[in-house]
Amino acid sequence: MSWLIQTLWSSIGKKLMMAVTGLCFCIFLVGHLAGNLTIYAGKDAFDAYAEGLHALGPLLTLIELGLLIFAIIHITTGLTLFYQNLRARPTRNKVTKRGGGRTIASATMPYTGIILLMFVVMHLINFSFVDKSETTIAQIVSQKFENPIYVLIYVAAMIIVAFHVRHGFWSAFQTLGANHPKYMTTLMALSIILGLVVGFGFGMLPLYISLFS
Amino acid sequence: MNKFISLTLRIWRQKRPNEKGQFETYPAKDISTDISILEMLDVINEQLTLEGKDPIAFDHDCREGICGMCGAVVNGHPHGSEKGTTLCQLHMRHFSDGDTIVIEPWRSRAFPIIKDLAVDRSALDRIIQAGGYISVNTGGAPDANAIPIAQEAADKAMDAAACIGCGACVAACPNASAMLFSGAKISHLALLPQGKPEAAKRAIHMLMAMDALGFGNCSNERECEVQCPKEISIVNIARMNREFLKASFFSSEK
């Protein structure tokens, strides 16, 4: 087994873990977004979707457990990489210029990641770990977004998610070794598209809810 | 036509490893635009020597862009901002009269500063020693076409083998990672039949060596491929990742 630990805790191994868990989160985001779009169909549709989701029972618990484990892996590995990378250059150059490879998204990955962690915790407290015996999720959601501060926080968080996904998605493929002249431009474009879809898709929801419900 | 320019140089001076260094300002008067930045440093060093001062230490050898010995960060870019150019091939015609040029050494935990602009890049040699070779019996040179190699593989291997090991990728990387160097070296051999027998062992051992030397981890920032004087692509990093994962999970090598 020591070979497995050696592999996974090597620099490429850690990136592999980031890539696999990150890609799973991308799939999760798309699924989550698809479900949330029922909000546009009205409160009943959204509540029906939530009910349907909970009707999955143990399967849902399994998915949640999986997400939790993946989150722990993604966060601990990410923070380790962040720390090691800071350590690798104790003194910085006085002048550093970009050559054109780095993007805002790639340069801010650790920071957007940490902000997203805080957001996810808040999001779970807001909508997951609440007493839903008397109200429905649609009511809780529209109540929350009556407060403009929440709308602002959620929209801002979704812009941050967009950036994190924009670098993370193509980067995961590169890490897995999937860099191919025929597909790389498409992957790069897909990465931007996915960032935009996630950013706009989720980001418009709080605005819509606060304005129209 | 000979043109002359005058510049202000801000150069990192550090007497020895682990000692505090600082920037010194030097005026560079009437510098021919035909000379390279290293030749300009030669001119400055002549003056410093005449004044009885310590000349600026910097690494160099071939001065024709093929040996990989030179290297410094010029105005924030490793080897300067010209594309596909080593420091020794960076000519003063790319600067204008009155410019200030900031020259700093490579910065990385794995590359300790020896003096001024000269850094110890033997960490890259450690990576090569860990597996960047093939084991063959010495003897007469083999026949040129005894082993058939597809043109495409030969081309890709040559693109990777263009790496001169200057360390600019480490200097360019926001994480001070040596993945482009290691990726180029692993790719170069993995693509050729001569490198295949030891491919798995090589990938694992070179990566372990790289990790142990204190380089950072790649986060696909792509600064390395843009700044590389030999324009080596991160395709080689992807290949290294594949080679390492293949070796780790599917070979008996440890």
Ligand code: FES
């Ligand atoms: S001195 Fe040989 S590459 Fe610059």
